[in-house]
Each structure stands twice: as C-alpha cells, then as structure tokens.
Amino acid sequence: MDLPDNAILAQGLTKTYAATKTTPEMRALKGIDLAIPRGSIFGLLGPNGAGKSTFINILAGLVRKSSGQVSIWDRDIDARPRDARAAIGVVPQEIAADPFFTPRESLEVAAGMYAVPKAERRTDELLAALGLADKADAYVRQLSGGMKRRLMVAKAMVHNPPILILDEPTAGVDVELRRQLWSYVVELNRRGVTIVLTTHYLEEAQELCDRIAIVSRGEVVACEPTETLLARMDIRNVLVTPSEPLSEPPKLAGFETRQLKGGAFSVSYRTGHSSVEQVLAAIRAAGVSIKDIATEDPDLEDVFVSLTSKTEAAA
Ligand code: ADP
Ligand code: MG
DSSP: OOOOSEEEEEEEEEEEEOOOSSSOOEEEEEEEEEEEETTOEEEEEOOTTSSHHHHHHHHHTSSOOSEEEEEETTEETTTOHHHHHHTEEEEOSSOOOOTTSOHHHHHHHHHHHTTOOGGGOOHHHHHHHTTOGGGTTSOGGGSOHHHHHHHHHHHHTTTOOSEEEEESTTTTOOHHHHHHHHHHHHHHHHTTOEEEEEESOHHHHHHHOSEEEEEETTEEEEEEEHHHHHHHOOEEEEEEEESSOOSSOOOBTTBEEEEOGGGOEEEEEETTTOOHHHHHHHHHHTTOOEEEEEEEOOOHHHHHHHHHHHHHHHO
16 A cells, blocks of 8 residues: 655645625635645644634635645545545544533444444544543533543544644643643554644644644744754844933844833844854944843744744745
C-alpha cells in the first residue's frame, strides 16, 4: 500500500465568511498553502481569530471553503469527500457531548455512523486509553469538563483514522488531564497516527510538535521544524524611560523602536544578533540620556507581528 507523503495538503485555500446584518464580510483564510507531513505532530499556532478553527472545520466538512484545494490522505475533499473525511478524526474546539448517552453508548453510536462493523469496534480499548473505563456507563452529564473532552477524543478515534486533529485541546483542561491527554496523543503518534493540533500557546506547541506553522490573520507566516522556528523567535524588548520624555522614539541604527506612553519607548533586538549592551550604546549614540530601563520577553503577538512584517518586507 502506498502511503502519502503528506497527511494533509492545502493549496491556495481561502475562506470568506459572508457579511451579515451585524457583521462585515470576514476574510478568515487568505490563501493557505500547507503541507502536513505524514507521521508528524504538527502544530497550528496563532492568536485568537487567526483562522485555525476555520481551517480545521473545512477539513472536517463543517465549513465550506471559498477557493483552493485540499486533500486529506491524498483524497481531494471535493472529489472524494467521504473518503477524505474517513481519514481524519476531529476533536472540535467546542465540546458538544450528548447528555443522554453514556460514554459507551456515545462511542457505539459514533462507530455506527462510520459504519465500523461490531467486531472491529474498539469501545472498551478507547475508554480505557482515555481513562474513562470507570465512567463507561455513567451519564455524560455526570462527567467533568475534562472527561467530556477525553470522550470527544475517543469519539474522534472510533474509526481508527490515520490522522487525529485536535482544535485547542487544552482549553479549560487542568494540568493533570493535559498530561494524560498528551501521553495518549504521543502514544498514538508512535503507532503512526499523524497528529494536528491548534493552540494559541507557544509553550504547548513547542513541547509537543515536531513542526509548527504560525498563522496570523488568515495567512501562514512561518512553517518550520520546531527547533528552527524557536531559533528565530529570539526577539527581546528593552523598555526605555528617557530622562526627558520624547514625543517620538529615537531612530537607532540597526534597531526597531516603538513609542510608549509617557514619553518612553521600546527597542527590540534579537539575542542571536545583538546584546542589551549594543542597544544601550545605540541609544546613547542617538543623544538620548536614560533614566530607567527594563527588559521584557515578547508575547506571541510580538513574534507574529515581527514574522509578518518580515514576510511583507521579503515580498
Ligand atoms: P481561530 O480558531 O484561530 O481563533 P477562527 O477560524 O475561529 O479563528 O476565526 C477566524 C475569523 O473568522 C475570526 O475573525 C472570526 O470572527 C471569523 N469567523 C469564524 N467563524 C465565523 C462564522 N461562522 N461567520 C463569520 N465569521 C466567522
Ligand atoms: Mg479556534
């Protein structure tokens, strides 16, 4: 059997949500090209509103794309929608467990929907793997939020798909549960399942994923092995309060500056290329005397902005 090189391949994928009476038209995806290698744990990292769920929901068949091509396990989602969908299990961002079924019944119903023959069902195995064996026959409304999420993961795996997709899997999940979930996911990956997860936490992506794509405002601004990407995220900010408040930030050779409140400004630099020492020297060279300085790690937004502006500069 020939296995595809890419578990998922998207080319020129766009999605525009039509305007409604209360909301303007929204270009949620602006031409996504993405190759998710088979066997990887792939992270889609981006701030809220970046378009991550839109992408996942297109794969799941819940949102209709506007243009572009997508194949899942080499099956085009337009030409072979059922086959394409059979290759993925999706755990949506919003957990929607049916309150009237027990976990066991939920899994049986889900398996039935995928036409998994009774003899091939893995209900007990899945319940055990996700730590739900002792809740197998409880009503779903008696389960905690974390248990419901694990039940959603089990449901996504009933048809034994080669790809598991988790949309913001740790939202509202406690630390202990997160560990359990991750060990299950890593174990699945060892057995050959390609994992795709979305998150807005860099730490989460960094810990788990061997490859990370960063999405920002409907575009992929970076897609690299985790280590390469982290090496590029070496931005730091120096916050400077000058002795005399400035109405605009000084122009510094080799550094980006930004105006802050109260006549202060910030300077960003890359730890791999320069030092705080050099930043201070550049400030002095610009004739600014310093009252106070502080350093700050960038948040993800800073990193996205910097990656995005670099993309634009290169284009
Ligand atoms: P993420 O999952 O990265 O937070 P989403 O894909 O949920 O991002 O949203 C991307 C953008 O599309 C956001 O601006 C969001 O408000 C908008 N959006 C998402 N779903 C819909 C929808 N059903 N109708 C209109 N706009 C939507
Ligand atoms: Mg989302």
